Amino acid sequence: MAAPQKLPTPEIVSALVGATVTRVEQLSGGASSATFAVDAVTADGAAWPLILQCAATGSVPEGGLPRADQARLQQRAFERGLPVAEVVRVLTPEDGLGEAYVMARLPGEALAPKWLKLPEYAPARAAMTRQCADVLARLHQLPISVADGLALPSGSTAQSLDRMFSNYRRFGVDSPVFDLAFAWLRERVADRPPTNIVHGDFRSGNFLVAPDGLVAVLDWELAHLGDGHEDLGWLCCNSWRFGVWDRPVGGFGQRDELYAAYEAAGGGPVDRERAAFWEVFGTLKWGIACLQLGDDHVSGRLRNVERAAIGRRVSEVELDLMHLFKFGSV
């Protein structure tokens, strides 16, 4: 793990954004990344709420999207009218805060269990399926040249599946359910070349939501070039429904409504079997992520009770996969 960066003081952040900064407060963060709320004031005295996202240099895994490119992609999405936070500044290594960028801090609820359950978000829940379909349709319509010059990972569907299998085998764990899922996916994989910019982590936990609907799509760090249907499948994984299993679209909507709205917004025809393929792929991918997080503890990379406990969430994924194979869906 890289050495910790210097701490962003109001003076440092003020110099970065070219405005007076009255407060810098760490919101969350662990060993390799941290998020800070920044209160700045523009020259004409208006409040300018910002977020500073910092990560230790080298914390992006090999083959991952470099943080500066993540910020640039987010900004290109913003410029094309997608609901994302405007990126104000991409930092350079000379700024001394690691791989970092500054973006607008938008009002909204990021905790999915809250906006999925609280009564005041009922209008948002009613609108979210169409809004998500709309965002994905617009994102997937962008020509992949929009990502020119950015180091977005890229691969065909078969390559993604091979990579996920290699990742699984790294941990030396034998899960018959996971191997059954790999066999199921291999039987159905159509080796499509990458045709779309894929958000890669488009799920309920990565939305900023106001009582009347979607404010912004967060966390573009897993963006890549691939099959746009991957985002449709991932959005429907049971892991992101937070218990509202009978609303497969993120815990708030139905697949038919999502697909119809996606087609109506110009996303192109939805192939249901391909979307189902990606839903199984995504469920398995989350299971392997749980193995990886558990391995943080087992390997000593990051020993703590949270990492150890999350390793036990593998059994949630195994149960979802078996429900799928037994009953056709989850």
Next chain:
Amino acid sequence: MAEQIEATTLIEAVQLFLAELEPELKGRRAFHAKVAGNALAIVARELAQQPQAREQALLAGVMGHDAPLDTLRTQMCEQLRAGTMGAATPGLVDALLAVALGKCGVDNPRYATFKRLAV
């Protein structure tokens, strides 16, 4: 009762201690204390339910021979990777569903899919 203080009693005592500690903790520490309490609850359920004994029996049934659980798991995975076993293998899907249900019942009995199936 074999012991005055059974393993489960110790687990409960540590859970009680963590609950006492929690109001004094903030942020990441408070969160980890909550996670630690949940982890102990998993241990208590695993001691009570012994899901591995049932898993071993179910996998042995599908494989057609007896062996330690780790061996059975490895052998089944190898066959699934080689394509010599699959969803069409008699009893495999039902056995793996039962195993998954047993494990999730220990790890997170509040999980929606567990509640759907465990009625």
